[in-house]
Amino acid sequence: MVYLKTIESHGFKSFADKVTIQFDRGVTGVVGPNGSGKSNITDAIRWVLGEQSAKTIRGTTMQDVIFSGTDTRKPLNSAYVKLILSNESRDLKVDKDEVHILRKLYRSGESEYYLNNEKCRLKEIAELFMDSGLGKNAYNIISQGEVDQVLKAKPEDRRHLIEEAAGVMKYKSRKKESEKK
Numbered sequence: 001m002v003y004l005k006t007i008e009s010h011g012f013k014s015f016a017d018k019v020t021i022q023f024d025r026g027v028t029g030v031v032g033p034n035g036s037g038k039s040n041i042t043d044a045i046r047w048v049l050g051e052q053s054a055k056t057i058r059g060t061t062m063q064d065v066i067f068s069g070t071d072t073r074k075p076l077n078s079a080y081v082k083l084i085l086s087n088e089s090r091d092l093k094v095d096k097d098e099v100h101i102l103r104k105l106y107r108s109g110e111s112e113y114y115l116n117n118e119k120c121r122l123k124e125i126a127e128l129f130m131d132s133g134l135g136k137n138a139y140n141i142i143s144q145g146e147v148d149q150v151l152k153a154k155p156e157d158r159r160h161l162i163e164e165a166a167g168v169m170k171y172k173s174r175k176k177e178s179e180k181k
């Protein structure tokens with residue numbers, strides 16, 4: 001199974017300094033006082049996996065993810081988040097024990113994605129995670145209120161989650177692509 005080993009970030013939301021968060025296999029809890037940045041960690045994971053909605057990660061514009069400064073610190077001009085995933089199982093179709101994903105955003109609005117240190121398009125990251133249960137539209141992150149949403153969802157919307165779990169998204173997406181041609 002693929003698992004999250006490390007999150008590294010600089011400039012993302014409250015992470016004004018470079019931070020490295022290591023996770024072990026198994027259950028990990030993140031605890032801390034209100035406002036200390038726990039939810040910013042899940043926002044960071046969603047964001048690096050390609051989240052395009054500022055609202056989903058509790059902002060108004062995408063630039064809101066960049067550290068906006070405090071009374072004693074100047075705002076930063078860019079933010080990045082890097083995930084290191086263990087891929088010893090080869091569940092992600094990259095022939096490497098580790099998969100590194102990085103997203104960087106500048107205040108100018110310019111945005112970059114890297115897969116194993118090579119610049120890439122978001123599409124490549126999305127394809128890599130399709131059917132893995134990870135990715136921005138998957139069920140790897142269930143935030144407050146989302147359990148309700150799943151229960152109350154229309155059958156068509158719930159079907160999306162089941163299709164992701166069953167591994168048919170890749171085929172649906174390829175079908176769509178070929179129909180465009």
Ligand code: ATP
Pocket residue numbers: 012013014032033034035036037038039040041064065066067068069
């Ligand atoms: P709770 O226990 O209440 O859920 P939490 O630990 O989840 O709290 P977060 O919501 O992750 O806390 O963190 C909120 C903090 O992040 C706030 O103090 C907010 O000012 C700060 N923050 C969010 N965006 C930025 C930004 N762009 N620049 C600087 N600080 C930011």
Ligand code: MG
Pocket residue numbers: 038039040
């Ligand atoms: Mg929170």
